[in-house]
Amino acid sequence: MLALMQRTRVEKVHLMVDPPTGLRAIIAIHGGRALPALGGCRYLAYPDDDSAVADAIRLSEVMTFKAALAGLPFSGGKAVILRGPHVEDRARLFEAFGRFVDSLQGGYITAVDSGTSTTDMDCVAQATRYVTSTTAAGDPSAHTALGVFAGIRSTAMARLGSDNLEGLRVAIQGLGHVGYGLAEHLHAAGAELLVCDTDPGRVQLAVEQLTARPVAADALPTTPCDIFAPCAQGGVLSAKTVAQLRCAAVAGSANAQLASLEVADQLEARGILYAPDYVINAGGLIQVALQYGHAEPVAITQQLSQIGQRLTGIFAQAQATHRSPARVAQAMAERLVYG
Known part of the structure; x- marks a missing residue:
């Protein structure tokens, strides 16, 4: 330890x-x-x-980097x-x-x-005032999903040349509060959805409401798609998984997606664009932090709108320096945190 x-x-x-x-x-x-x-x-x-x-x-550590890059x-x-x-x-x-x-x-x-x-x-909250995300404060999941949706549009623009998601095939791994919210945004934008979740009821709901296509959990990472969106637990991107991916980009809400930074290099070598998780999924933290500080809703909206712009800057720097976006984001965060 x-x-x-x-x-x-x-x-x-x-x-x-x-x-x-x-x-x-x-x-x-x-x-x-x-x-x-x-x-x-x-x-x-x-x-x-x-x-x-x-x-x-x-x-x-991930939360420190996330807060630093979001300016919180x-x-x-x-x-x-x-x-x-x-x-x-x-x-x-x-x-x-x-x-x-x-x-x-x-x-x-x-x-x-x-x-x-x-x-x-x-x-x-019955025992401490050092808490947010209460019923009165609201669940931040919707803000996380909205930020990831904006990040996927930026990722599509950087990798595929357009932020128009109509007809884009997106594979969503995990349909919790964030994953399902993201699926709703993508469906409204005209994307084709491939989904999996440990709860069959959530999958069935996505099929019925969002015309999603269910895929077995072990098959989803190897299913051809434009964007793979990990929205469940972390560590999903291992060397073995990345070798099997059949997508143009990875952009999802899960924390700590990479088993190691070397896996990010492997993604880069395969030409798969990676949206650093603690950049793209910062929407929930932004809502929690600003709401705890009694910020107006317009301030939260303005901060959320910067997620896509921040990713675009990271992608541009990664391309210019021939590095993985994950390494660029980490270097930026470490400079902000450690000087």
Whole structure:
């Protein structure tokens, strides 16, 4: 754990166990910027404790880079609650997590993420004011989806020469709140959708409402398409997966899509344009950060509109320097964070 913290420059990892509620939680705070840490809380099952800690550590670094490139005055944080097979009282569990957050005295501000909801954040808010994405604040998923949609248009322009998505074939891996919202935007723009999800009901809904074509999860990455959009869990882009991709570009909402930066180089070598995940999926963080700071809705809209422009600049620099957009984005973020 310490080696991973050192490698990612994560400053603190806080642990909490609350036997009465069954809470087992981790909060990782990245030390790159002397600012409050902001990031979502995941409520997921993990194969072991070490995997959960590693997830929190890696994603806190990603959140710092995401905030820096979006011009937000926060460092990165990430919370993980390990999901057991059964919980007696979910509300009490998240109230206990709220006490954990409050014990850090504003050093970390939490929000929704995979496996959590605005209702869960309402429970957290019973114990701390350092929380957003409550029912009153709103779910940021729609903003994430809108930002990814704008990013896909910029990606299509850079790789295919047009941001007109009509007839474009997009393979969406994961139909959660963000993935389904993205699918709706793409359908409205006339794109042809190929979809998969672990929940057959979501797939069927996309078939019925969005005329999507279902594809088996293991077959989706190898299915011919224009854009592959990972919108589920991270780590989907491994050396093996990239060797099998049959697309012109990868642009999706999932965090930490790349197994390593070397995989980004492999994408570049294959002529597959990659939209760096913490650039294209920043819409949710933008909404959460600005809403927490009581910004007007127009300010949020203006910030969201810059996601596509930011990607266009990264693509142009990558082309000019013959580097992967992932390496360009990381270099930009590291300059902003570390100087």
